Amino acid sequence: MVGTTHHRLNINITRLTPSATLAINEQCQTMIDEGKQVFRLGFGQSPFPVPQIVVDELKKQAHQKAYLPVKGFLPLRQAISDYFQRTEQLSYSAEQIMIGPGTKELMFILQSVLESELILPSPSWVSYAPQADILSREVTWLPGDLVSEPDLIPAALDQICADNPTKPRLLVLNYPLNPTGATYNEQQLEKIAERARHYGLIVLSDEIYSGLHFRGEHCSIARYYPEGTIISNGLSKWSGAGGWRLGAFAFPKELDDLRLAMTVMATETFSAVTSPVQYAAIKAFEPSDDMDAYLDTSRMILESLLNHSYQQLLAAGAQLCQPEGGFYLFPKVDHLAQRLGINNSVALCSAVLAETGVAVLPGSAFGRPANELSMRIACVDFDGAQAMAAASELSQLPDGFIQQHCGRTVEAIDRLSKWFLR
Numbered sequence: 378m379v380g381t382t383h384h385r386l387n388i389n390i391t392r393l394t395p396s397a398t399l400a401i402n403e404q405c406q407t408m409i410d411e412g413k414q415v416f417r418l419g420f421g422q423s424p425f426p427v428p429q430i431v432v433d434e435l436k437k438q439a440h441q442k443a444y445l446p447v448k449g450f451l452p453l454r455q456a457i458s459d460y461f462q463r464t465e466q467l468s469y470s471a472e473q474i475m476i477g478p479g480t481k482e483l484m485f486i487l488q489s490v491l492e493s494e495l496i497l498p499s500p501s502w503v504s505y506a507p508q509a510d511i512l513s514r515e516v517t518w519l520p521g522d523l524v525s526e527p528d529l530i531p532a533a534l535d536q537i538c539a540d541n542p543t544k545p546r547l548l549v550l551n552y553p554l555n556p557t558g559a560t561y562n563e564q565q566l567e568k569i570a571e572r573a574r575h576y577g578l579i580v581l582s583d584e585i586y587s588g589l590h591f592r593g594e595h596c597s598i599a600r601y602y603p604e605g606t607i608i609s610n611g612l613s614k615w616s617g618a619g620g621w622r623l624g625a626f627a628f629p630k631e632l633d634d635l636r637l638a639m640t641v642m643a644t645e646t647f648s649a650v651t652s653p654v655q656y657a658a659i660k661a662f663e664p665s666d667d668m669d670a671y672l673d674t675s676r677m678i679l680e681s682l683l684n685h686s687y688q689q690l691l692a693a694g695a696q697l698c699q700p701e702g703g704f705y706l707f708p709k710v711d712h713l714a715q716r717l718g719i720n721n722s723v724a725l726c727s728a729v730l731a732e733t734g735v736a737v738l739p740g741s742a743f744g745r746p747a748n749e750l751s752m753r754i755a756c757v758d759f760d761g762a763q764a765m766a767a768a769s770e771l772s773q774l775p776d777g778f779i780q781q782h783c784g785r786t787v788e789a790i791d792r793l794s795k796w797f798l799r
């Protein structure tokens with residue numbers, strides 16, 4: 378018959394709904410198109426511009442047109458290997474670094490070349506589990522509320538792994554954590570590393586927010602479990618360049634077979650990351666006064682805004698972790714269930730959006746039980762370029778700075794807090 382194709386969609390795809398983060402972004406856009414006021418605290422995009430030295434380099438390198446090596450441009454891989462040496466005292470040769478079009482793509486390729494059960498603490502970022510679902514990999518959420526009790530992770534690993542200790546497993550740890558803003562301290566990382574080694578787990582250490590640790594004190598689990606850890610990092614968050622699509626993995630020598638398998642997959646899928654972006658990214662990873670100043674200013678603004686927001690939500694009766702890095706907060710308001718007549722996080726976020734104009738994401742998208750009244754807040758609705766320009770010469774923010782320069786987020790948190798207290 379003319380105009381009819383014979384096709385069948387992959388059942389694993391049809392079972393998935395579009396990523397919650399992208400869906401809320403579209404919903405906000407629709408409301409904005411209708412002339413409604415929306416505070417965009419759903420989508421986790423850096424509010425800050427890409428550092429000027431990185432932008433200038435991209436302009437200079439715009440003529441680079443050749444395909445670069447599948448593994449990535451060697452000078453960039455060398456700059457990243459130097460970066461890990463400088464920031465973490467971890468030694469990777471350039472050969473052990475792989476560049477991809479965003480870490481999300483590298484994570485998908487990792488899960489596709491591994492036949493492993495995926496182990497996730499709850500809450501976790503929204504895309505790890507759907508990627509496993511697409512690939513028909515088993516997903517196991519560690520039991521317990523690990524939001525408030527990260528010390529329980531080693532025991533939770535025992536609970537999952539002890540019965541079948543040699544089963545191939547991939548544990549994904551993200552810190553500073555999207556969605557809670559918390560991170561793991563060195564003792565916690567050491568204990569998780571000890572259990573991971575015991576069970577021969579591969580740890581994917583998602584450190585995409587490392588550069589936004591408020592005190593610049595991020596520490597990688599690779600320091601305690603180098604032979605089994607793959608570090609994931611990139612330009613998207615601390616360098617404000619999510620749309621440039623550049624991510625990197627650092628592999629231990631012990632996982633060379635895995636790195637090579639990923640390179641084969643890369644050859645047959647994305648080929649190489651955009652050449653000018655790879656040239657420019659070197660400037661983000663190399664040490665420079667410009668990058669130091671950019672990171673110091675980003676951290677100072679985020680720390681002040683996140684702490685202010687944390688205090689306000691806490692005073693409004695929400696339960697949440699004290700943020701230590703990144704953009705996010707993850708309040709729980711289970712005590713409001715009866716008063717609001719709401720019994721799940723999706724309905725909660727929909728009511729919040731309708732009644733306050735504040736867009737946030739439901740806790741269920743992050744692996745929390747559907748009936749937990751939790752939400753992820755991304756404190757990013759402000760003009761980051763303007764805030765950064767105002768803060769650039771300051772070593773400390775004056776009183777009133779965030780009200781003046783991050784006003785939309787401050788107002789959104791205020792509206793949300795009042796709504797919780799109604």
Ligand SMILES: Cc1ncc(COP(=O)(O)O)c(C=O)c1O
Nearest residue numbers: 479480481502555585611613624
């Ligand atoms: C925890 C976490 N990991 C990974 C990513 C993906 O980053 P990329 O832009 O490198 O694909 C994100 C993006 O939101 C994230 O929040």
